[in-house]
Amino acid sequence: MKTLIVHAHPEPESLNSALKDLAVSTLENAGHQVRVSDLYAMGWKAVADAADYGPAASHPLRLAQDSGRAFDAGTLTPDVRAEQEKLLWADTLILQFPLWWYTMPAILKGWVDRVFTYHFAYGVGEHSDTRYGDRFGEGTLAGRRALLSVTAGGPESHYAARGINGPMDDLLFPIHHGVLYHPGMDVLPPFVLYSTDRMTAEDYPDVAKAWEQRLLTLDTTEPIPFRPQNAGDYEIPSLHLKEGLEPAGRTGFGLHVRG
């Protein structure tokens, strides 16, 4: 297994950094190859702008088209090209981050915004009246697996089906489905730790054991069964889910999960 870990926490002595370090050692000790993009340590540029596209930047700037042209020409900036190469090298991607304001920190969002360019992660395949690209199950990163490892300060009950924050599966859906499944990756159920604001050193051994177990079963864990866009479940061109495919009462994001 070849795993890329993208890590987004500023403090090397944080829980997130400990989980990242444990992932590296656990996977390497099991004979796997691991690469790490430690975004804070790298001084990752979080903000997408014209400088990313060099001579491919147009006036006025059009981010999709310009990023696609720079991707095609091989003139994206070296930092972005390096991340795209790591994604193509890896068969497994882990994003390690704390939940800030119910989603990823800005530095990780900026990794997505800048690395997931047009023609690489979207705008791939035929776009016409009868087909809307190779995406949601197909695309550049098809055949690879992805896993979110997330820490949440608040208690699990707040993220339950009736919890005030909304269900964690729904909060993560735009990342799982919109960012990772979109360019073709199979997405594993997330590893989520709750109440980390109140976690103590005494709690860590159990956490570490649970994380090791997830890491050592990455290649046998069943992905979330999202519906592929181009396998018959959706009307064309509306991309509405066809009537009657979902279990009774299922609505919202959950419609796009089979079974």
Place this chain on the structure above:
Amino acid sequence: MKTLIVHAHPEPESLNSALKDLAVSTLENAGHQVRVSDLYAMGWKAVADAADYGPAASHPLRLAQDSGRAFDAGTLTPDVRAEQEKLLWADTLILQFPLWWYTMPAILKGWVDRVFTYHFAYGVGEHSDTRYGDRFGEGTLAGRRALLSVTAGGPESHYAARGINGPMDDLLFPIHHGVLYHPGMDVLPPFVLYSTDRMTAEDYPDVAKAWEQRLLTLDTTEPIPFRPQNAGDYEIPSLHLKEGLEPAGRTGFGLHVRG
């Protein structure tokens, strides 16, 4: 009316920038005061780190506590203090942004991550076994209104109830409810433009007219009726919505909207 517009697009000639400019002129011509935080033009620092907290930063860094201590001491960085002051000055907040990967661009997420500090936007009020803070309808920004103005490249059908991207209301819920309602703001229904990838100059007059109408009715538009945390709808301390309050069949994020 005193409106703060936070604008997150790198291109001054973009649709987003045109909508921002139109908001300024429309509101000012109607006699209102307007301030703009043009994040790209300001070179906004998107990444939260120890430098934000100056002498209040601890070792190891703890972002919540350290940001709260720096807020209390008045030692947050000048850029963050200026944004907090603008939020306190304004009675209305507009966030203008393109939907990138189903949420806000990194630079705007970084505005939230850095400006919405502990003791300012969260960690406000009593936290005990019987009360979990002044939030979701109460808090520092209570009594203010907020509106998202969002452009989406893809067609509206993809964001419909059965659309493949998931419903737009659900995609925006973590911002509406998690970021804006959390510190107490009333959140208005969003102004969303779809298929902006294919929009032409000929389409703009109708778009401008619709946006002007929304801007001139900001103070009479009914907010989304999210449920206040501390008004009896939730069990304490689980913060589960009490059984039977929702319309039949309502699940997920929609549970937290009344009626």
